[in-house]
Amino acid sequence: MEKLPKKLRQKLSERLMNDAMRSLPLVDGLVDFSSNDYLGLTRNEKLSKAASDFLKIKPQKNGATGSRLLTGNHALYHELEMFLKEHHRSESALVFNSGYDANVGFFSSVPQRGDLILYDELVHASIRDGIQMGNAKSYKFAHNNLEDLNKKLMSFRAESRSDSEIYVVTESIFSMDGDSPDLKALANLCSENDCYLIVDEAHATGILGEGRDFICQLGLEEQVFARIITFGKTLGCHGAAILGSEALKNYLVNFARSLIYTTALPPHTIANLLVSYRFLKDFGKEQCKQLQWNIDFFKQQTEELGIADLFIGSNSAIQCAIIPGNANVKSMAAQLQLEGFDVRPILSPTVKEGEERLRFCLHAFNTKEEISRILLLLKNLWNERV
Ligand SMILES: Cc1ncc(COP(=O)(O)O)c(C=O)c1O
Incomplete structure (x- = not known):
């Protein structure tokens, strides 16, 4: 048996040839x-001391022991989700193991067959992977280009069945370009056309809106169906959350496979997050x-x-x-x-x-x-x- 099948070796050679x-x-x-x-x-020493003090006062198991739907849903999850919904001004928060898991879980389960997803051509790979796993049709629109989005919206609305939903996806700060869409205009366009807007806030989480996110900074919480916030960047931890309505949370708990079929985050990670968010709020x-x-x-x-x-x-x-x-x-x-x-x-x-x-x-x-x-x-x- 070869160490690696021929087709895979060829793909790697191509990468090498392209300096990639x-x-x-x-x-x-x-x-x-x-x-x-x-x-x-x-790298903040006060913060690492606060995290170890927290665990001394509230000792935790070393591992989650199961999926959140079974034994993995320890009390700190509840505390964190309560904090997040308050802090990010949302009706609910649902914590996932990573931003990748949150996007894959959301986009593979929420848009249904017959629905449409319009996504900015530069959205993160995790959003694209989630879309590919689902059954809805999807089209990209030109980067940050609301005119192009509007054109695509109009043509789909003209052809679609009355029960088809439209989901529009963007990032508040794009990971590879660092730029942002005109979120106010985008939110208005979605509201006027009865579309569900989803904003990935990975690179704005904890920085904009006084340690919240970009949508909070702009006061657009009510116009956005779901926000994805992640904890591996500014928060310096790991994990992510989807912010939205209680009904959305309930749906995701029932249908998002990347939440259901995986071991939950260890309590230490959640403790770290609670401490980091408090630190962010105070300092x-x-x-x-x-x-x-x-x-x-x-x-x-x-x-x-x-x-x-x-x-x-x-x-x-x-x-x-x-x-x-x-x-x-x-x-x-x-x-x-x-x-x-x-x-x-x-x-x-x-x-x-x-x-x-x-x-x-x-x-x-x-x-x-x-x-x-x-x-x-x-x-x-x-x-x-x-
Ligand atoms: C825009 C965006 N969304 C999602 C993710 C994935 O987040 P995580 O690293 O928590 O899996 C990233 C990370 O690179 C990102 O840049």
Whole structure:
């Protein structure tokens, strides 16, 4: 028996030929311009002490012991979901093991045969995977383009049966571009056309809306059918939740297979989340302010250095410089890493060919000097290359 079947070996050779081979890198000790730890909570000593104190006062089992529908639904889940619905101003919250699980669970179970899903062409892979697992028809619309969405809405409405539902899906901050749709206009369009709007808030969770999310910041809670918030990024933990009505929660508990057929999160993870959210509520304001300052400074520096045109327009902590070609972007990332900065290349096919990029994730803890230095290095590398 071969170690790997021939067809799979061929697929891997193609990846290699296209300079697109993925691996599991171990990068350590560099200045972080890459992780999703936007506010630096994973490195906060006060927070790790608070988490271990919490567990000393309320000792927990080491594992969940079963699915949430069986023995895995420990009391901390209830406490967390109560907190989340209050904090994120939602009727209910349902915790999943990850954002990937939440999206797959939602999109594979909620839209039904005969329904339509219209999704932004750049939505996360977990949304696409969930859609593929379900029975509804789906079409993409051009990125952040409400005109295109409206056109597709109109043509489906004209042809569809009266009981067909339309679900519209977007992200509040796009993971690979860092930009955002006009959420107010989108919510209005969906309300006017009786569509269900779903917003993935992975990259806004815990930052926008005073430690809540983008929809809260804009006061659009009532116009959104479901929000997906995730805990692996700003919260520095793991897991995710779907925010929506009690009725939606009840439906998902009954039909979302990625919730039902998996072992629940361990109590330690939920305890960590409770402590992190409390910390964010008490001390997060300063970090959010510093992050915003760093974003503004980063953008101002790109202007001053004359390299702003390399970047995709974004007001978030995700700032991407387009460096076409897998080999080029990999080489530039490697050179920045040699200079002590952890910046990762985003290759095709993760993004479209020709749109390969360096993805700079900014953090509250990045210093002014680090930002100035990395952008100067980028400018020099770009000029040497052209
Ligand atoms: C927009 C978006 N949604 C969902 C996910 C998945 O979340 P998780 O890492 O918790 O599985 C990610 C993570 O990369 C993301 O960027």
